[in-house]
Amino acid sequence: MLIKSLVAVFLAAILTENYVLCKFLGICPFLGVSKKLNTAVGMSVAVTFVMVLATAVTFPIYTYLLLPNGLDYLQTIIFILIIAGLVQLVETVLKKYIPSLYKSLGVYLPLITTNCCILGVTMLVLQKVTTTTAYTYTYGHALINALGAGIGFLVAMVMFAGVRGKMENCDIPKSLQGLPITLVAASLVSLSFLGFAGFVDKLIPLG
Amino acid sequence: MNFDFSSIIFAVVVVAGMGLLIGLILAVSAAVMAVKKDETAERVLEVLPGANCGACGFSGCSGYAEALSKGTAKPGLCPVGGEACAKDVAAVLGVEAGAVEYKTALVHCMGNCDNTQDKAIYDGITSCAAAARIGAGVTSCSYGCIGLGDCERACPYGAISVCNGVALVDKDKCRGCSVCVKTCPRHIISFVSDKDQAVVRCSNKDKGAVSRKACAVSCIGCKKCEKVCEAGAVKVTDFCAFVDESKCTACYKCVENCPQGCITLFDSDKDDTVTLSV
Numbered sequence: 427m428l429i430k431s432l433v434a435v436f437l438a439a440i441l442t443e444n445y446v447l448c449k450f451l452g453i454c455p456f457l458g459v460s461k462k463l464n465t466a467v468g469m470s471v472a473v474t475f476v477m478v479l480a481t482a483v484t485f486p487i488y489t490y491l492l493l494p495n496g497l498d499y500l501q502t503i504i505f506i507l508i509i510a511g512l513v514q515l516v517e518t519v520l521k522k523y524i525p526s527l528y529k530s531l532g533v534y535l536p537l538i539t540t541n542c543c544i545l546g547v548t549m550l551v552l553q554k555v556t557t558t559t560a561y562t563y564t565y566g567h568a569l570i571n572a573l574g575a576g577i578g579f580l581v582a583m584v585m586f587a588g589v590r591g592k593m594e595n596c597d598i599p600k601s602l603q604g605l606p607i608t609l610v611a612a613s614l615v616s617l618s619f620l621g622f623a624g625f626v627d628k629l630i631p632l633g
Numbered sequence: 634m635n636f637d638f639s640s641i642i643f644a645v646v647v648v649a650g651m652g653l654l655i656g657l658i659l660a661v662s663a664a665v666m667a668v669k670k671d672e673t674a675e676r677v678l679e680v681l682p683g684a685n686c687g688a689c690g691f692s693g694c695s696g697y698a699e700a701l702s703k704g705t706a707k708p709g710l711c712p713v714g715g716e717a718c719a720k721d722v723a724a725v726l727g728v729e730a731g732a733v734e735y736k737t738a739l740v741h742c743m744g745n746c747d748n749t750q751d752k753a754i755y756d757g758i759t760s761c762a763a764a765a766r767i768g769a770g771v772t773s774c775s776y777g778c779i780g781l782g783d784c785e786r787a788c789p790y791g792a793i794s795v796c797n798g799v800a801l802v803d804k805d806k807c808r809g810c811s812v813c814v815k816t817c818p819r820h821i822i823s824f825v826s827d828k829d830q831a832v833v834r835c836s837n838k839d840k841g842a843v844s845r846k847a848c849a850v851s852c853i854g855c856k857k858c859e860k861v862c863e864a865g866a867v868k869v870t871d872f873c874a875f876v877d878e879s880k881c882t883a884c885y886k887c888v889e890n891c892p893q894g895c896i897t898l899f900d901s902d903k904d905d906t907v908t909l910s911v
């Protein structure tokens with residue numbers, strides 16, 4: 427049951443609840459860094475990394491510090507504080523001990539610091555803890571959810587980088603060139619993800 | 634109204650404490666895990682032009698500055714800054730400036746409209762990258778210059794012009810930034826040293842019979858040049874000649890003996906665009 431629910435959470439985070447294409451969080455890097463495939467992948471890997479790390483830290487703080495003291499209304503401000511500090515710390519650690527990784531991911535880390543996608547993953551997962559009834563939503567579920575969200579971000583970024591690569595050689599009307607056509611393309615890609623709706627619910631009733 | 638001040642104070646204390654704690658951790662970690670900055674490299678970086686073109690062979694100006702400060706690179710590799718830049722760098726490092734090696738881009742193709750034919754009428758958007766995707770391109774040679782001017786538009790110094798269907802580099806304007814080398818979908822632009830030498834202006838790797846049909850001045854891989862070269866600088870691989878510029882003595886025997894005329898002089902004083910334009 428536990429394994430099954432973990433798989434369900436993982437798949438749901440990638441497909442049906444894709445944070446970029448279904449919840450429209452993290453649109454800024456989605457449009458900004460998806461021009462080239464290698465930068466898109468680099469950004470996504472950094473996002474995945476920070477998402478898991480941020481959830482790993484914020485989830486216990488919420489359950490053991492904020493909730494027992496009736497301070498859960500402070501989650502937004504506290505989470506922003508923690509994520510910003512965490513990213514900064516990760517940057518320092520990477521710079522010192524893994525310079526090669528810092529060189530490939532380092533440029534993306536400051537971009538992620540206050541990204542709504544990360545904040546969304548850490549906060550929306552807390553709603554699930556209270557609303558999911560089919561099984562108990564544990565720390566493990568939250569981590570898997572964050573990992574899935576990151577991979578969902580990667581999938582969206584890579585797909586969209588491909589779409590934008592194709593658009594490079596298209597004759598686009600002048601009024602639509604640049605951001606307008608990119609937004610149209612993004613909405614079409616997001617529409618395609620509607621097709622996954624209900625896919626995971628069949629796998630396991632999510633409550 | 635009855636405010637519970639203690640709960641407000643508690644919330645403030647929690648947020649402030651959290652902020653303080655995170656700040657403290659960051660301050661300590663920044664002090665403990667500080668990475669020493671290379672001060673010489675930073676000073677070198679200031680005198681470099683900052684074009685980040687990679688023509689020196691390093692990943693941008695900062696990469697070159699790092700290599701310079703470590704002593705693994707020589708000053709004078711920057712073609713954008715030229716002699717003035719080499720002098721500045723040498724002054725910072727306290728070494729001899731040495732000679733600047735200028736490199737210039739060269740289009741390895743002479744397949745202009747007189748030498749090649751169009752296979753079809755191309756009516757698409759004006760871009761070599763787009764045209765190259767249609768079959769094997771629209772000109773009769775599937776290796777040569779398409780002539781729709783991707784490099785011309787990409788060149789930040791206006792050094793490339795498409796002339797009669799083939800791109801030509803004005804080496805006086807070329808700063809060796811390698812943007813065109815990366816842009817060309819056929820990969821026929823490369824760097825050569827700006828010195829007297831023989832250069833092969835063809836990139837066709839088809840067998841002689843096929844390439845002869847494609848273009849009047851194509852390399853047919855006959856290896857005559859290889860045989861006459863006393864310095865052993867010319868090599869034919871994949872039915873296309875290649876001149877090793879470090880070995881070339883500029884005797885021009887290969888140029889004289891090439892039946893197709895695809896090996897030409899490269900005169901460091903003359904303007905390439907004038908010698909070749911029709």
